[in-house]
Amino acid sequence: MSSSNKRPPPTKIELIKVKRSLVVAKSVYKILEDKRDVLLKNIDEMIDEAGKARNEMSEPLSNAYRSLFNAYMSIGSSKLESIALTSPSHIDVDVDVKVVVDVRIPTISISEKEIGLNYGFADSDSKLDDATQMMRLALPRILRAAEYENSILELARSLEKTQRLLNALDYVIMPGYNESIKYISSILEEREREDFSRLKHVKKVLERKR
Secondary structure (H helix, E strand, O other): OOOOOOOOOOOHHHHHHHHHHHHHHHHHHHHHHHHHHHHHHHHHHHHHHHHHHHHHHHHHHHHHHHHHHHHHHHHOHHHHHHHHHOOOOOOOEEEEEEEEOOEEEEEEEEOOOOOOOOOOHHHOOHHHHHHHHHHHHHHHHHHHHHHHHHHHHHHHHHHHHHHHHHHHHHHHHHHHHHHHHHHHHHHHHHHHHHHHHHHHHHHHHHHHHO
């Protein structure tokens, strides 16, 4: 619709079409503005929640590493590595999806089924038990922090896309429609003036003939 593009046909029907398109573009712009505001609000809230989640996982994670170090010092590296080899290489998680401002975000939680110890009490001591319990306490908090950070990234991508659409409407599409309306209106007005002048001339000719 810009001046570098092909001019629209200067007709009344085209003028009506372009004006309707401009009304639709303005409506879409308002919807996108509202979406952008809601996205920004949700991102701000999730940044706060992500900070809290990181803080909440920090202490149990530090305690888990400290207990693991104490177990290392108590039972030795060979026995600790032997126990580690019998540990499951993965954990069961429940994956769901939540929708925030039409953005689909995966949510992850550790399966609630009871997980027993995978080593015998004779092969370890209480320090390793402490490390295991602390790590199990930290894992849900690690997942929650990761979930918030992933949500922030997904919402930020949607925000970027929304802002690009707003910019396109604001700087290209709506100005193009306005330019087309101005162009068509000027042509139609010029034609009306010419028609009016011709009518005046015809009227004078007819009056003289009378």
